[in-house]
Amino acid sequence: MIIKLSLKNLSFGYTSTEILHNMTLDIGDGQIVSIVGPNGSGKSTLIKCIDRILTPKAGSILINRRELTTMDRMELARNVSYVPQNSVRVFPNSVFEVVLMGRRPHLGWRGDSFDEEKVWEVLQLLGIENLALSPFNQISGGQQQKVLIARALAQDTGVILLDEPTSNLDIWHQIDVMEIIRSLMHKQDLTALIAIHDLNMAARYSDAVVMMKRGRIVAAGKPDMVLTTENLSSVYGIQANVRMINDVPYIIPLARIPVKPGIGIQRKNPHHADAIPPG
Ligand code: ADP
Ligand code: MG
Numbered sequence: 001m002i003i004k005l006s007l008k009n010l011s012f013g014y015t016s017t018e019i020l021h022n023m024t025l026d027i028g029d030g031q032i033v034s035i036v037g038p039n040g041s042g043k044s045t046l047i048k049c050i051d052r053i054l055t056p057k058a059g060s061i062l063i064n065r066r067e068l069t070t071m072d073r074m075e076l077a078r079n080v081s082y083v084p085q086n087s088v089r090v091f092p093n094s095v096f097e098v099v100l101m102g103r104r105p106h107l108g109w110r111g112d113s114f115d116e117e118k119v120w121e122v123l124q125l126l127g128i129e130n131l132a133l134s135p136f137n138q139i140s141g142g143q144q145q146k147v148l149i150a151r152a153l154a155q156d157t158g159v160i161l162l163d164e165p166t167s168n169l170d171i172w173h174q175i176d177v178m179e180i181i182r183s184l185m186h187k188q189d190l191t192a193l194i195a196i197h198d199l200n201m202a203a204r205y206s207d208a209v210v211m212m213k214r215g216r217i218v219a220a221g222k223p224d225m226v227l228t229t230e231n232l233s234s235v236y237g238i239q240a241n242v243r244m245i246n247d248v249p250y251i252i253p254l255a256r257i258p259v260k261p262g263i264g265i266q267r268k269n270p271h272h273a274d275a276i277p278p279g
Helices: 043-050 073-079 095-103 113-125 141-154 171-188 199-205 229-236
Strands: 003-012 020-028 032-036 058-063 080-083 159-163 191-195 208-213 216-221 238-245 248-256
Touching: 003 043, 003 191, 020 043, 020 191, 020 216, 032 043, 032 171, 032 199, 043 159, 043 191, 073 080, 080 141, 095 113, 095 141, 113 141, 141 159, 141 171, 171 191, 171 199, 199 248, 208 229, 216 229, 229 238
Parallel strands: 032 191, 032 208, 080 159, 159 191
Antiparallel strands: 003 020, 003 058, 208 216, 238 248
16 A cells, blocks of 8 residues: 555644644555544544644654645645535635636646636536536535535645535435545545544445544544444444445444433533533
8 A cells, every 4th residue: 555644643732732642544545534533533623734724733744755844835735635624604706716726726827728627627527517607605505515625626636635525415415425536536546534424424435434532543444343333332422233235334323322320410422522621
């Protein structure tokens, strides 16, 4: 396996409190890797460290064996694209112009016909070419999500980071987006790191799954090795059945594991990072 993206002893904190602890991980060229874990476990934080929106406290991140910190912004943007977790985003532009923004990091960028062709190509790939002239702010949340994926694909990088790319999409579009990512991976050796809540989507479309809890990797490997009844219990606090269908594990959540009786009403799940008191 050729290593494309490598994390070595990565640590990060927004304040003096450490959020990501000593994370080490190798991701192969042309692999789709999903990061799963309860809310607040550090998935988005990790992705932002890789896109250098956040600066790690310790450790290193390498792409093609090169230290990320040695790249300038433009070079980084030619190597890594990032689809943020959906939030209200205002672009006073047409869909076409938003996607064209993805071409900016490329050498000799002039917004010329080559760049425009590339934009049409990804719009067609995602089946949203009919939206090209629509104002970004007037299309649905799901359509916006596809446009932001198109922008990242237009950026034409070897590594694409996606933070919950299917969270706003109906089931047809979820499968559509994951199939597109997978086919690009096969065609262009695209390496994708995807933070995703849907464990069944992760299982079905990933070469490997990384399970996080409270800023640590607790399991990493083939989907069926990671998405086990035991891990779902200890990391998510749920009781679940796992069924293999065509070599893919399917998770059927049955119940949450009751929290220990304590004083008062405990609403928060102690398995989740959010339940840790601040400080
Ligand atoms: P996930 O994406 O897995 O839900 P996040 O990476 O968003 O988790 O959050 C990990 C932890 O970092 C949480 O405890 C969260 O409260 C904290 N956190 C996230 N963003 C910030 C921020 N901007 N400032 C301080 N703490 C943050
Ligand atoms: Mg997140």
